[in-house]
Structure formats: C-alpha cells, structure tokens
Amino acid sequence: MSAGDYEEILKYYELHETIGTGGFAKVKLARHLLTAEKVAIKIMDKAALGDDLPRVKIEIDAMKNLSHQHICRLYQVIETSKKIFMVLEYCPGGELFDYIISKDRLSEEEARVFFRQIVSAIAYVHGKGYAHRDLKPENLLIDKEHNLKLIDFGLCAKPKGGLDYHLNTCCGSPAYAAPELIQGKAYIGSEADIWSMGVLLYALLCGFLPFDDANVMVTYKKIMLGHIDEDCVTELSVFHKQSRESILELISEWKYDHMSATYFLLQSKKARGKHVCLRVPC
Numbered sequence: 001m002s003a004g005d006y007e008e009i010l011k012y013y014e015l016h017e018t019i020g021t022g023g024f025a026k027v028k029l030a031r032h033l034l035t036a037e038k039v040a041i042k043i044m045d046k047a048a049l050g051d052d053l054p055r056v057k058i059e060i061d062a063m064k065n066l067s068h069q070h071i072c073r074l075y076q077v078i079e080t081s082k083k084i085f086m087v088l089e090y091c092p093g094g095e096l097f098d099y100i101i102s103k104d105r106l107s108e109e110e111a112r113v114f115f116r117q118i119v120s121a122i123a124y125v126h127g128k129g130y131a132h133r134d135l136k137p138e139n140l141l142i143d144k145e146h147n148l149k150l151i152d153f154g155l156c157a158k159p160k161g162g163l164d165y166h167l168n169t170c171c172g173s174p175a176y177a178a179p180e181l182i183q184g185k186a187y188i189g190s191e192a193d194i195w196s197m198g199v200l201l202y203a204l205l206c207g208f209l210p211f212d213d214a215n216v217m218v219t220y221k222k223i224m225l226g227h228i229d230e231d232c233v234t235e236l237s238v239f240h241k242q243s244r245e246s247i248l249e250l251i252s253e254w255k256y257d258h259m260s261a262t263y264f265l266l267q268s269k270k271a272r273g274k275h276v277c278l279r280v281p282c
C-alpha cells in the first residue's frame, strides 16, 4: 500500500483491519475522525479492476440515487490516480449467508421479517428503475439493529428504456439465476430479481438451495426442470418402459398432449395423498 494513495482517505478516516476481500476489492473497517462513527471502506485498485472499472462507476452512480433503510448507505467516494475508495455503512452483523448457516435455517417468524425487508428494498430499487441482478444471501448484510442491508450493486442495470426493457448480459450467481437468464434469452432485470428473491426465501426457510450442484451445468438443468416431480417421472418411465431422461424430455416440452395430461393428473393424485401409480392395479 503506497502511502500516497491513502493520503486523501486518511485525512478523514482512521483505517483498521481488513474484513473482506473480493475479486478486485477489499473492505476495511474504519472510523470517521469527526464523528467517531464506524464505517466500512471498500478499496479498489484501478489497475487490477481493468475492464471491470465501468462496473464500479455504474455501482457508484446507482448508489448516489439510492437511499433506503434496507440498502447499505454510500457516504463518500474518493478517487486517486490508482485507487477508488467507497465509504459505506457499517454492518457488523456480517453476511446473511453466514447467519443462515449458523442457525441451520431460520424460523418462519424471522424469515418473514427478513424477507419483508428484502422485498421493501427491491421494490424501492425497481421503483427507481434499477435491477440489482446479483441477489443472494452473501449480498445481504446484517446491521447492528439486526436489520438487513442490501449491498454490491456492481451488476445492477438501469435500462435506458425503463425496467421493461430487455437485458442480455448473463450475470449473477447460477443458483439464483432465472431460467430465461441462464438460457441466454433477453430478460427483464426486475423479473430476474423476483426469481432470485424466491430462491432467497427458500434458502431462508430451508437452509439450503432449491437448485444447486457442484457442476454449474447440472444446476442449470435443475433450474430449467424447476418443479418436475420425480415420483411422477419414475411412474411414467416404468409404465412406458422408457428411460427417465426420455420421459423428462417429453414432459419438459409441455406439449399438452396425453403425456402432459398423464403427468399433471399423476401430480394431482400425489397432491391428494393418493398413490402415484397408473392404471395397472395400484
């Protein structure tokens, strides 16, 4: 750390330990000299940022337009020849991700309180014409009052044509990505955020992800299959003497043919607690 780069920031803050390191940034705890208030300072090296520099500018411009009780506040930006410093709200509770892990899963009561805060923040972000596009528990911090603060708008988008304008950049984390996004289709940013919120709610309540695998392509396949019922697929596979894969292919085409009807009616039988079986004596 060459002292010159830190000359400006040290006029206003005393820097303390590093509490987070990401791709091209690190986050240090700090204290504002005039008020003695604690802050977090995200420090980025412009050379290391390379092509990602525009993302930082997008995030900073977005943060200047966003002020909400469940969005981490940006207080100050300092740019030197080599560094960019973002002075941010202090969130000592750490990441929601770690909190869920520490509690295995949250009670419905606590999940409801947190989810309402996420919905409030995202409704506000969408209302301002932005889409976050990287919603996940790692990007939700807990503040000293045990409330959530949304962070990291580095992937956010503010389509010029308004939020119903289609986006194309595939971004965010696979497990939270909407089907249209992983298919590379043009998508609506706010709709992709809503999908991610559904995955988030599942993670809050269950303590694990609905669509997840070490292999990202398998994760994508699970997302695309969504709520295909395995028992129904198995019964159709046995009845038709066809492989599960071929039955899955047929069902996933949603042709509303006899295969579709049989699948839906099997699901309905299962939902009413009846055996998942076809006409042979059940």
Ligand SMILES: COc1cc(O)cc(Nc2ccc(C(=O)Nc3ccccc3)c(OCCC[NH3+])c2)c1
Binding pocket: 019, 020, 027, 029, 039, 040, 042, 059, 063, 071, 072, 073, 074, 088, 089, 090, 091, 092, 093, 094, 095, 141, 150, 151, 152, 153, 154
């Ligand atoms: C808009 O808010 C943003 C944008 C962004 O790009 C990054 C961050 N990152 C932050 C902000 C605050 C903290 C923080 O206060 N952490 C903390 C403080 C005391 C104890 C423990 C954690 C932050 O922490 C990063 C490490 C968390 N794993 C990141 C906010």
